[in-house]
Amino acid sequence: MKILHVAAEVFPLVKTGGLGDVVAALPPVLAERGLDARLLLPGLPAIRDGVRAQKKIAEFGPAFGAASIVIRHGRMPETGVQAYVIDAPWLYARDGNPYVGPDGQPWPDNLQRFALLGWVAAHLAFGEFDPFWTPDILHAHDWHAALSLAWLASHPAHPVRSVYTIHNLAYSGDFGLDAHAELGLPRRLFTHEGLEFHGRGSFMKAGLVFADRITTVSPRYAQEICTPEFGCGYEGVIGARRNALTGILNGVDYKLWDPTTDRYSDKLFSARSLDGKAACKAAVRASLGLDAAPDAPLAVIVSRLTDQKGMDLVLAALAQLLGRGMQLAVLGEGDPAIQEAFVVAGRLNPGRVAVHVGYDEALAHRLIAGGDLILVPSRFEPCGLTQLYGLRYGTLPLVRRVGGLADTVADASHENLQADAATGFVFDEASADALGAAIGRAADAWADRDLWRSLMQRAMARDYSWGTAAKKYLSLYRGLMAQ
Ligand code: ADP
Ligand code: GLC
Numbered sequence: 001m002k003i004l005h006v007a008a009e010v011f012p013l014v015k016t017g018g019l020g021d022v023v024a025a026l027p028p029v030l031a032e033r034g035l036d037a038r039l040l041l042p043g044l045p046a047i048r049d050g051v052r053a054q055k056k057i058a059e060f061g062p063a064f065g066a067a068s069i070v071i072r073h074g075r076m077p078e079t080g081v082q083a084y085v086i087d088a089p090w091l092y093a094r095d096g097n098p099y100v101g102p103d104g105q106p107w108p109d110n111l112q113r114f115a116l117l118g119w120v121a122a123h124l125a126f127g128e129f130d131p132f133w134t135p136d137i138l139h140a141h142d143w144h145a146a147l148s149l150a151w152l153a154s155h156p157a158h159p160v161r162s163v164y165t166i167h168n169l170a171y172s173g174d175f176g177l178d179a180h181a182e183l184g185l186p187r188r189l190f191t192h193e194g195l196e197f198h199g200r201g202s203f204m205k206a207g208l209v210f211a212d213r214i215t216t217v218s219p220r221y222a223q224e225i226c227t228p229e230f231g232c233g234y235e236g237v238i239g240a241r242r243n244a245l246t247g248i249l250n251g252v253d254y255k256l257w258d259p260t261t262d263r264y265s266d267k268l269f270s271a272r273s274l275d276g277k278a279a280c281k282a283a284v285r286a287s288l289g290l291d292a293a294p295d296a297p298l299a300v301i302v303s304r305l306t307d308q309k310g311m312d313l314v315l316a317a318l319a320q321l322l323g324r325g326m327q328l329a330v331l332g333e334g335d336p337a338i339q340e341a342f343v344v345a346g347r348l349n350p351g352r353v354a355v356h357v358g359y360d361e362a363l364a365h366r367l368i369a370g371g372d373l374i375l376v377p378s379r380f381e382p383c384g385l386t387q388l389y390g391l392r393y394g395t396l397p398l399v400r401r402v403g404g405l406a407d408t409v410a411d412a413s414h415e416n417l418q419a420d421a422a423t424g425f426v427f428d429e430a431s432a433d434a435l436g437a438a439i440g441r442a443a444d445a446w447a448d449r450d451l452w453r454s455l456m457q458r459a460m461a462r463d464y465s466w467g468t469a470a471k472k473y474l475s476l477y478r479g480l481m482a483q
Pocket of ligand 2: 017018019022167168217250381382383384385404
């Protein structure tokens, strides 16, 4: 089976969040199971420069505002996964974030930038660019790739099947309906049954209505997005396609995220030999200027600093956290107001709160290795990867009971402790008090070192490798091909 994964980012070349991790990890695990899984990526600078051994396979234009567009074929560094790159400097050769400009606003030509990605995906699938390869299944990730499904739908007779994976419903990509002329998509697709959404066009809706199958990245989020609370207005559209929807939990690439081999870790450690973890904690404290307080638990955050991630709740519960003798180390960037509030909190609590604004892959690993607790109090969380990383490193996740967090972390409740199932701390209400209470419970557990150690060891033994997810995607693809 031949699968084309279409996405806007891929680790290690471009990554703004978990999407990049997933898009990097899934094709190689599918390849291990005998599939020919390839990538189609926009030629953002790091992708254009980072995909190896590129050969030009097609050139066309002008289109989508770009004078000339070149399609190249090469291989991903490290995994060797085959990748098609759309080289269109006018649209993609920009530094910084792939989705937003330096002002924090979406790039003004995002319509053209991601319409092109979808258009090339569909036409690659129709056999227009690579005479030696066409996919059986086009698998689009998030709104950036979703317009590909409208182009498939605009072509009456083609054998290509399609899958659309929602990584985050909150980002949907919308545009004026008059864009259809510019895009060259038939007007009949721009209706309520098509990609029209509240008087605008929506990339997300194109994915939701035109894909043969829809997946999202945890079973719980698959249920949640059918409700008004989490559906971002799409709950009706998604509900109508419930039979086509599955939740498949993301995996973790343990080649990158494992305390026994981590290339960034200050010291390696394992569940059986935890001494190295203390060294990791000491190193993190020293490098971030936190006090060397031997009895204080270190809570860490590695996150986009946004409302989604409940970062305002952390700020509001900070006094409770510090009041229980914990320290906090934060790595993240995002919403300027939240970012600034964390910086101020760091300044006001020297030695106890350390804040590093920015994106830093090495520091992310070092914090997750050196922390005792990782805080993920999200308002919604399609899957979440950092709690899974935390589990593997014995850095107990403290999470809100939503989406993938609810699916992967078992609260240290009396029942779960009795059943040998507890791996972290889970709370319900999105409030500073509820978060503070969970922090209090974590502090109580910390005081009982045997209990804490047993929680760590159980957490570290949890297996969220990609194998399970790969099997589920495989069976989804097989089902689709059998139709
Ligand atoms: P989301 O995709 O919603 O941001 P995930 O938990 O799925 O959340 O994935 C976040 C990914 O991005 C993880 O791999 C995490 O380590 C990484 N990450 C988030 N913020 C930073 C940062 N400031 N520096 C380095 N890595 C980060
Ligand atoms: C999104 C979600 C996150 C998920 C990631 C990878 O960014 O916010 O929960 O883990 O995609 O699927």
